[in-house]
Amino acid sequence: MLSGTDKNNGQNIEMIQRHSFPPSCSKMVTAKAWALKKHFDGLPKASDLELITTELPNLKDGQLLLESVFLSVDPYMRPYSQRDMKEGDIMVGTQVARIVESKNPAFTAGTFVVARGGWRTHFISDGKDLLLLPSGWPESLPKSVALGTVGMPGLTAYFGLLEICKIKPGETVLVNAAAGAVGSVVGQIAKIGGCKVVGSTGSDDKVAYLKSIGFDEAFNYKTVASLDEALRKASPDGYDCFFDNVGGEFSSVAIHQMKMFGRIVVCGAVSQYNNTVPQKGTFVQFPIVFKQLRMEGFIVTNWYNRQEEALKALLKWVVEGKLKFHEHITEGFENMPMAFIGLFKGENLGKAIVKV
Ligand SMILES: NC(=O)C1=CN([C@@H]2O[C@H](COP(=O)(O)OP(=O)(O)OC[C@H]3O[C@@H](n4cnc5c(N)ncnc54)[C@H](OP(=O)(O)O)[C@@H]3O)[C@@H](O)[C@H]2O)C=CC1
Ligand SMILES: O=C(O)CCC[C@H](O)\C=C/C=C/C=C/C(=O)C/C=C\CCCCCO
Secondary structure (H helix, E strand, O other): OEEEEEEEOOEEEEEEEEOOOOOOOOOOEEEEEEEEOOOOOOOOOHHHEEEEEEEEOOOOOOOEEEEEEEEEOOOOHHHHHHHHOOOOOEOOOOEEEEEEEEOOOOOOOOOEEEEOOOOEOEEEEOOOOOEEOOOOOOOOOOHHHHHOOOOHHHHHHHHHHHHHHOOOOOOEEEEOOOOEOOHHHHHHHHHHOOOEEEEEEOOHHHHHHHHHOOOOEEEEOOOOOOHHHHHHHHOOOOEEEEEEOOOHHHHHHHHHHEEEEEEEEEOOOOOOOOOOOOOOOOOOHHHHHHOOOEEEEOOHHHHHHHHHHHHHHHHHHHHHOOOOOOEEEEEOHHHHHHHHHHHOOOOOOEEEEEEO
8 A cells, every 4th residue: 555645725635545456457547536534523524534546447348437527515425424434435425427438338438427426536337327417408507517406406405395395386485504505496496486485594695695596585594693583584474384404403493483284394404413412402292283283304315216307397497597506616626525524614605516
C-alpha cells in the first residue's frame, strides 16, 4: 500500500494507494474515491474520510467504465453511513457520469447517465443501475440538475407533496429547509398546485430567494424572536400540510399550528442526524388526536416505479419556467468532504453539487 499526503485548500488529505490488481496490468484506469476512515461522531470532519486511489481492471463483456462529471452530496449520507456502512467502505452516493468505454450493447460511449457509484471519480458498472437522463433534456439545461430538481430530491418533493400530503388548491403548506434541494421544489410545486406556501430557512439571503421563487411567506428560523410567533404570523389560520425536512424543535412547535385534519409529511430530520445523544422531543399524541392529524414518513425510492412520469413532469415545469432551480457547486473531487459538511452548516442554497 503506497501512501503520501497532498495538501489541498489547507486540508491534509492522506492519499492511500491501493492496488486491487498487480501493477503489471496495462491500460488500467486510476480511480480516486472517498472512503469512510472513521465513523462520524457528531458533525462529520474531513479527517473522518480518506482519499484513496485504486487501479480499475479492464472491462469484461457487459461492463461499462464511467467517469463522474457531477457528484451529489446529500444529508441522507450521514444517517445511512451509520446504518449501512462499515469503516473503510466507499461513501454512498449518486452522480452524473459519462460512459468512457462500453462493452455493454445497451449503452454507448459518450452517453451521460445518473449512477449510484458512490464518491468515486471512475467506476465500473454492469449497466443495471444506470439511468439515462429523461428524454427531451435540453442542451442548455446543466446535466447536474438530474441530481437535484429533476432528480432524487425533486422526486422526493413531488411524491411527498402530491402522494403523501395530497395537497388541494387553496390549502396552506409549510416547508422547512425550504431553500434546499427538496424544500425549494416542495414550495414551487405547492404554488403550481394553487396553495399558499410558507417556508423557513437559515439565512436572510435564502429568505429573499424563497420570495423570488414565489413563496408567499418566508422567515429565518435562526433570527426570529419566537418560532411559534413566526409561524402564527405567516399563517394565522394554521397549516393544512407540513412538509418536514428538519425534525427536532421546529416540528415540536409546528405540530401545534396544524389545522384540523392536517397532514404532516415526515421527509427527514436533518437537525437530528449529527446528534451524539438522541434528543428527547415533545409528545405528539395530543395534537395528533385532537386535531385528527395524519403524520406519515416516506422514502422516495419507494416511489421509483413511477419516477419516469414524475421526472417528465418536473422537467416540463423547469422548461416552462414554472420550477426554478439553484445549485451550490463546489469545484474539485478533493473538496467533497467540505461540500458534504457544508450541508449541515446551511452553506448551500439549492442543490449541493460537486463538479469534478
Ligand atoms: N425521505 C426521503 O426519501 C428523502 C429525504 N430527504 C431529507 O430531506 C431533507 C432535505 O434534504 P436536501 O434537500 O437534500 O438538503 P438541503 O439541500 O435542504 O440541505 C440541507 C439543509 O438543511 C438545513 N439544515 C442543516 N442542518 C440543520 C439543522 N441542524 N437545523 C435546521 N436546519 C438544518 C440547512 O438549510 P437552512 O439554511 O434552512 O438551515 C441546509 O442547507 C433532509 O432531512 C433529507 O434527509 C432528502 C431526500 C430524500
Ligand atoms: O446507493 C444508495 O443506496 C444511495 C442512493 C440513495 C438514493 O439517491 C435515494 C434515496 C435517498 C433517500 C434519502 C432519505 C433521507 O434523506 C431520509 C434519511 C434518513 C432519515 C433517518 C432519520 C434519522 C433521525 O435520527
